[in-house]
Amino acid sequence: MANEEKTKVEFTEEDIQEEYNTTYIKKVHRIGRVTLVIALFLSFLPVAFMYFVLGYRVPVSVYLNVTFALTALCVGMWITEPMTWYPILGAAPTYIAYLAGNVKNIRVPVARSVIKKYGENPSSPRGQVLSTFSVAISVFVNMFILAVIVFTGSYFVPLLPDIVLTAFSYVIPSLIGALIWFRVEESGWKKTLTWSIPPVCIYILVHTLNIEALSDIGEAVSIAITILIGYITFKRKKEA
Amino acid sequence: MTQAVKNVTAVVWPFAIILLGFVIVQSVLFMTNALKFNKKYNLYSKDDLKSIAKSSAVSSIGPSFSVVVVVIAMISLVGPAVTFMRTGVIGAADYELWLADVVATTMGATIGGERFTEAVFTCAIFGMVLGSAPYMINLLITLKPLDTLARKESKKKRSFIPVLGMTAELGFLGYWALSTASGGIPKTVGIIFGLLSSMGVTAAVRKSGNEKLNDWILGIALIGGMVAAAAADTLLG
Structure with missing residues (x-):
């Protein structure tokens, strides 16, 4: 308790902001960049193994065609999408979101709900600690649920009544409704509608x-x- | 599942586990960094952190189930290993399936069909990885300069950053809501009842003063929206 009081006296908002802007954020980008490079390598590894070691090959021209076809279809999203989530999530949660996936249907709603609960500014040091912590927790929970679905889903899903399966397809609309309310609470109806x-x-x-x-x-x-x-x-x- | 899919699945499992393990490692690294900073400056107490963890875990459960139907469909086509690897890393299940389909069609095959051999499947996995890799490359190049610029801007007395957050969110939310609502009346009902249910939770928190209810806001909104949408779906046939 004494320590806590001492800490409160010792550090001002400026101190927190100063370290956040230097040491903390530097480390965030170092972790983000290094992990993304490793993840890129790990993502292509099974393809390289099957192509070069096991000989599961189609001609290189097919790979080129696929590359051209996907580039034509996706280049717009590749360029614009990641930058659009940054203002909502901040740096560290954006790095996490683009490795763990499900950006708008899991990471954004989870970060928004805790930010709303604590009334923080997402770009402040407090807001960033909060959203980084909550998005990381969402990765663990989501990975666990995904594992359960992958390993047991094929058995239990057919057992579920049709109405439950129908309801699953409405998770996203319901999520959108909640996100609209989070925004209204923060900005008011007038600004939100405008x-x-x-x-x-x-x-x-x-x-x-x-x-x-x-x-x-x-x-x-x-x-x-x-x-x-x-x-x-x-x-x-x-x-x- | 065809024999080719089974063969590839057996090969992919170890790679999938390594990659998914790495996703966890990244989150742990970011979390540790945030917690160290928090400990030094005492931004949140231990009790706060426990409550945030609970709130985040509860909020993640509902949305995680949004992929259940597509994941099951995906397993039947490309097997559990590739499904797990791709939906646990950057992918969203429907996006991955779409990518695999683009690749298979380019080669005159259908996913899970007779011409979907080991070699074609390998190329389809390449397509799935290629579909997400440029996002990572984009972040590697742009996120640090963007973040530096945003933090510089936020130091100003009158900063654009809060406006940026609001406009970015409404730009995506407005468009997403409309494109989802255009999918039919039940989806529109889902949006409206998701909104009403979360409004209801906020009203209940204000009335009762029980802040803990806020932990459940996303879960309650999802249940409210899903029940109403499923009811509308059944009524409309």
Whole structure:
């Protein structure tokens, strides 16, 4: 207890921010970058093993075709997507989310729900400790549940009543409802509805004009344009 | 499952376990770093951390089940090892299945069909890995400079960062909500009841003062939304 009091007296907000901006964040990027490089290597390892050691081969030209086909389909998402989650999650949770996956259906909701509960600013040191801790916990829990589903799902899922299986397909809509409420609580109905106008307009545009090239990256375009409008509005207010 | 899928599954298991183990290691490293910082500055007490851990674990359970149907479908097509490896690492089950399908179609095969040999399956796994690898490369290049820029901006008296967080979230949430709602009335009902259920929890917390209820907000929202959506689905046939 005495120690706790001493700590509270010893460190100011500036001290915390200073160490966060130097030592802490440096380590975050070091861990993030090193683990991503190793993960990249480990991801391709089984393919390399089967291709070179076991001889499970199709011609290299097929691999090139696949590479071109996927690049054409995914390049928009590859470039835009990771940057869109950073403002919501912060650095460390973004690194975790892009290795463990399920970014918008697990990592974002979990981080948002704890940030909401503690009323923290996600980009502050407290907010970052909170979301890093909670997203890491979500990885452990999700991995455990995934293991249970993979190892036993084929046996128990067919035993479940149809209505339960039907309900599973509505997890995402329900999740969206909760995330909307988290935002309303933080920003209020007026701001939430006002800033929902850009994504609604972009969705309608993409779907009425039926722009094939945009349909895969519609969400990323929506995020980018909403941020841009936010930035222009912010600058104008600042100048005024 | 065809013999080719079984053969590849047997080979992939050890690689899958190493990769999934590594995902856990990364989370442990980040968590340890955050906890060390927390301990030094006493940002959250031990009780707070316990409560955050519980809240995060509870909040993760519901969303984890969102993949159950696709995962089961994926196992029947590409086997448990590849399913586990790809859905536990960056992938979302439906995205991985889509990637594998793009590759199989490029080679004139169908997933799990007769022409889906060991060699074709290996190439399909390559496609799944390739589908997610550029995300990691993107982060390797852009995240540090982006973070540095954002922290510089947040030091200003009037910072753009809170606006950035709000606009980014509503940009994705608005679009995601509309594209999900366009999938039919039950999905729209799911969104509305997910929203109403979480509003209900907040109202109950305010009325009773029982903050612990907040741990369950995501779980209750999911149950409320799922029950209402499944009921709408059944009623509409």
